[in-house]
Amino acid sequence: xxxxxxxAGVSHQTxxxxxxxxxxxxxETRERVLRAVEELGYRPNAMARGLVSRRSKVLGVVxxxxxxxxxxxxxxxxxxxxxxxxxxxxxxxxxxxxRAEVLEAVGTLADQGVDGVIVIAPLMVAxxxxxxxxxxxxxxxxxxGQDAGLPSASVDQVEGARLAVRHLLDLxxxxxxxxxxxxxxxxxxxxxxxxxxTLQEAGAAVPPIIAGDWSARSGYEAGPVLAAQPxxxxxxxxxxxxxxxxxxxxxxxxxxVPEDISxxxxxxxxxxxxxxPPLTTVRQDFDEVGRRSMRMLLTLIESDGQSLExxxxxxxxxxxxxxxxxxxx
Numbered sequence: 424x425x426x427x428x429x430x431a432g433v434s435h436q437t438x439x440x441x442x443x444x445x446x447x448x449x450x451e452t453r454e455r456v457l458r459a460v461e462e463l464g465y466r467p468n469a470m471a472r473g474l475v476s477r478r479s480k481v482l483g484v485v486x487x488x489x490x491x492x493x494x495x496x497x498x499x500x501x502x503x504x505x506x507x508x509x510x511x512x513x514x515x516x517x518x519x520x521x522r523a524e525v526l527e528a529v530g531t532l533a534d535q536g537v538d539g540v541i542v543i544a545p546l547m548v549a550x551x552x553x554x555x556x557x558x559x560x561x562x563x564x565x566x567x568g569q570d571a572g573l574p575s576a577s578v579d580q581v582e583g584a585r586l587a588v589r590h591l592l593d594l595x596x597x598x599x600x601x602x603x604x605x606x607x608x609x610x611x612x613x614x615x616x617x618x619x620x621t622l623q624e625a626g627a628a629v630p631p632i633i634a635g636d637w638s639a640r641s642g643y644e645a646g647p648v649l650a651a652q653p654x655x656x657x658x659x660x661x662x663x664x665x666x667x668x669x670x671x672x673x674x675x676x677x678x679x680v681p682e683d684i685s686x687x688x689x690x691x692x693x694x695x696x697x698x699x700p701p702l703t704t705v706r707q708d709f710d711e712v713g714r715r716s717m718r719m720l721l722t723l724i725e726s727d728g729q730s731l732e733x734x735x736x737x738x739x740x741x742x743x744x745x746x747x748x749x750x751x752x
């Protein structure tokens with residue numbers, strides 16, 4: 424810091440103010456200090472800054488032992504947002520999502536002296552556990568919706584399902600079948616709600632739900648069930664992996680997508696545009712979820728009070744070649 428002060432021709436206190444985004448610095452002075460920081464390649468010592476502010480500059484994140492695209496992408500979005508805010512991240516990964524493990528994980532992070540905690544809680548039991556968190560620890564939930572009793576950043580899953588179903592109905596399909604995610608997942612519940620509500624509002628028949636478990640295998644196993652149903656022309660799978668398995672099952676039975684059956688997925692995994700055919704799907708902005716959760720948590724930390732709820736992130740429909748106007752099977 425002393426070298427930066429010398430290069431910029433200011434005191435080390437001024438350098439400290441600039442690095443801590445103090446408004447009490449003239450713009451031209453701030454620019455001169457930042458230029459010196461860049462020229463010298465100076466990196467502020469997080470521990471030293473924490474001693475001054477009495478904060479650790481580290482946030483805790485609780486997530487689950489999963490390779491699913493959604494939770495993994497949310498964790499990445501949170502980590503990116505924390506780095507942009509100059510915070511470190513300490514992560515605890517759970518094997519189970521029960522109340523005891525969630526509370527133990529939060530306790531472990533609190534013992535490490537983190538400034539606050541973000542809990543990725545897409546399961547109902549995990550969201551319920553958040554009601555028991557200590558009130559003294561700033562905490563934000565991700566994908567827990569109204570179930571957490573905490574400020575929560577989330578994607579509007581109901582709207583995402585509406586986009587998928589509305590797209591298929593607008594193409595002329597009389598109804599849309601659904602392969603759901605597993606019971607106990609908030610995202611699965613909300614996507615079912617959006618699917619059902621959209622069909623009911625359109626006056627379309629609501630077929631029985633075919634239960635999946637997020638895996639490509641469960642989508643593949645749903646294929647023969649759907650192929651045996653007369654008149655099925657459109658299917659909304661609750662995630663892209665199940666849609667992938669469904670495409671394989673249909674191909675093995677001589678059913679063409681989208682000529683015979685249209686398929687829509689959810690998540691827009693990186694491989695979605697390379698499937699055969701390229702998959703129409705619903706895209707979630709995980710980076711924006713990370714940014715919003717970070718803003719809420721920092722507001723809680725800085726104000727020592729409750730922050731307002733953040734509006735849900737609205738997903739978008741990505742139309743590719745797996746959907747088309749229906750033809751009679």
